[in-house]
Amino acid sequence: MTFNSSRAKHSGLAALRHVQHPPVFSCSSERVRSYYSRRKCQRKVLHNVLEPFAAECFRQEILDFPLSDRISVRGKNASLRNHAERLIAGDYLNHEGASSDNGDVMRLRLTLWRCKMLDVLAVGAHPDDCEIMMGGTLAILKKQSYKVGICDLSSGEAGTYGSANTRRQELAQASTILQLDARDTLDMPDGHIRNTEENRMKLIRVIRKHRPTIVFSFFNAMPRHPDHYYSGLLTKECVFLAGLEKIETGSPPHRPSNLIHFKELVLNDKPDVVVDISEVWDQKVQAVRAYQSQVVAGNDAEQPPKTFIKSKAFWEVFEARSRMAGAMIGVRYGEPFYCEAPAKILDIPASFSRGSNV
Ligand SMILES: [Zn+2]
Structure with a gap:
């Protein structure tokens, strides 16, 4: 599954490249940091990062994933991970908490409960x-x-x-x-x-x-x-x-x-x-x-x-x-x-x- 929604282009997250099955979702930590500092809005960061992913799942009419599937968000900053965990947990995803911030790359693994929510x-x-x-x-x-x-x-x-x-x-x-x-x-x-x-x-x-x-x-x-x-x-x-x-x-x-x-x-x-x-x-x-x-x-x-x-x-x-x-x-x-x-x-x-x- 290739990530190519127009919304992703607008988000400027060029590093947001491919969504595979099981879904893996990544963007550069620099890009996240840049959004984070410029916007001064944690929620915006998460929406820019994750909403395009969810939107693509909607577009592809993927109703749900098995609970064992994961999405991964890569980034350097451990505090971002904590913000991500808090915001995502209360939003449309539930994190599983398996994470590592060793080295240059922070990896956050999240359990994707359902991409497709209903209004x-x-x-x-x-x-x-x-x-x-x-x-x-x-x-x-x-x-x-x-x-x-x-x-x-x-x-x-x-x-x-x-x-x-x-x-x-x-x-x-x-x-x-x-x-x-x-x-x-x-x-x-x-x-x-x-x-x-x-x-x-x-x-x-x-x-x-x-x-x-x-x-x-x-x-x-x-x-x-x-x-x-x-x-x-x-x-x-x-x-x-x-x-x-x-x-x-x-x-x-x-x-x-x-x-x-x-x-x-x-x-x-x-x-x-x-x-x-x-x-x-x-x-x-x-x-x-x-x-x-x-x-x-x-x-x-x-x-x-x-x-x-x-x-x-x-x-x-x-x-x-x-x-x-x-x-x-x-x-x-x-x-x-x-x-x-x-x-x-x-x-x-x-x-x-x-x-x-x-
Ligand atoms: Zn009836």
Whole structure:
């Protein structure tokens, strides 16, 4: 794997040459020292050194490395190593501490837990949940160059329609349509997802693996489907528990900044925020239609359908709800969400002015 991203060129780290497998990452100590003294900013040094590496891993779509893989940073200065260890440990890497500062070259060996972190992780009970509830928001986030992923707690094996194999293919297709950066399917039993110790550990591992900034999941109040309720409850607990150091999973702890909820299709209260998904509406519909065994993918509705989602009425409710949420903020289509904590508004006029395309 050759390191050739434009970002690396901009960083000026010409000595940053090759990333091999297992990844070895090096730059001259002089170059690091020069950045260190000029910028007076330790974090900048680390970002200049390591972010291009991570960016290249993202570009190459390397989702993760085995824990035994290493990256090496060469440099003279032992104090730099200490700064590096502190900053990296709290950032996206976890150092293993095997280091040597003998001679001219300081070598720092680091354990690379995961190069590819997610900005947003959506957790659903069944393979089509996240597409239906927030497929538009995921598509918008991708347009804004964020890293997004979905974790399905079950593979949906208890569904009335579709074999496990069919559902796997549909899931892959929907993931491609939304250009997801990661998709995990856990083996919790469909129809019996519960907030158990075993299930908490499974989800904590996923959160620590992807280290998302924001997690989305169902609202943790009983809706129609118990799996949705328990998914929300489980996710809420795991978002906190994943940050506890003493819960051992073999990965460093990580606590996402925030948890945002979605609710089942009924829209009977005022959401805290609505995301304008008008420009990606077709993409969302395509992603949901990818689940052909579950929904009416064409014009031919099975008569009579055994599930609501397999009926034509599903699409009417699906669109009506999106139109209703959109109308609340003056746009054509929207996705409603419910927040654990108040949102920090960065652009007041843009956030509160209503569109006219209702
Ligand atoms: Zn579901």
